[in-house]
Amino acid sequence: MDNRIKTKFTVASEEGIADLQYLGETRGHEKYGALLNEKQMADYLFEKYNRDTIISNLNTFSNQLVVVYVDEKPAGYAFLTGKGSVPEHLADQRVFHLQDFEVLNAFNEGEAKDRLMEKCIMICKAYDAVTLTEKADEKDRIAFYEQYGFRQQESALSDIAGVSSPSILLIRENN
Numbered sequence: 713m714d715n716r717i718k719t720k721f722t723v724a725s726e727e728g729i730a731d732l733q734y735l736g737e738t739r740g741h742e743k744y745g746a747l748l749n750e751k752q753m754a755d756y757l758f759e760k761y762n763r764d765t766i767i768s769n770l771n772t773f774s775n776q777l778v779v780v781y782v783d784e785k786p787a788g789y790a791f792l793t794g795k796g797s798v799p800e801h802l803a804d805q806r807v808f809h810l811q812d813f814e815v816l817n818a819f820n821e822g823e824a825k826d827r828l829m830e831k832c833i834m835i836c837k838a839y840d841a842v843t844l845t846e847k848a849d850e851k852d853r854i855a856f857y858e859q860y861g862f863r864q865q866e867s868a869l870s871d872i873a874g875v876s877s878p879s880i881l882l883i884r885e886n887n
Contacts, residue, residue, distance in 0.1 A: 735789045789812065841885045
């Protein structure tokens with residue numbers, strides 16, 4: 713295990729907010745740069761990563777935000793929440809949602825992504841299931857999630873700054 717890689721729960725400190733803004737904005741450009749125009753990107757980043765939204769997400773009891781660091785530099789983050797829609801077959805179960813799971817491209821091939829996912833799995837072990845939604849064309853990411861027990865369920869359209877994108881719901885059931 714690489715001691716240069718650490719995962720930490722994030723709190724509403726100046727450092728925590730700055731790390732999430734940096735990660736969100738950088739990863740937003742990496743992931744959606746070809747999909748969104750400049751205005752759509754600016755709107756998306758403001759809506760999702762402005763200071764007030766980050767603080768609200770950090771201070772909501774049903775949310776967990778975890779950042780993975782490599783050599784003390786933020787490399788990715790996960791946003792887990794108890795809020796969200798639940799598939800009908802899980803309606804009577806405790807479900808947590810992996811709302812965001814983002815690792816910067818520069819760290820995507822290293823151990824940081826695995827360490828972040830392992831932390832998410834640990835956080836969610838008290839729940840019956842974990843859901844996440846991924847863009848349908850992100851085949852490598854979907855394969856990564858499947859390595860951790862997520863299974864593809866239904867297809868849907870996700871809205872990213874007003875642009876519809878085909879997506880896949882993945883579910884990991886903790887039996």
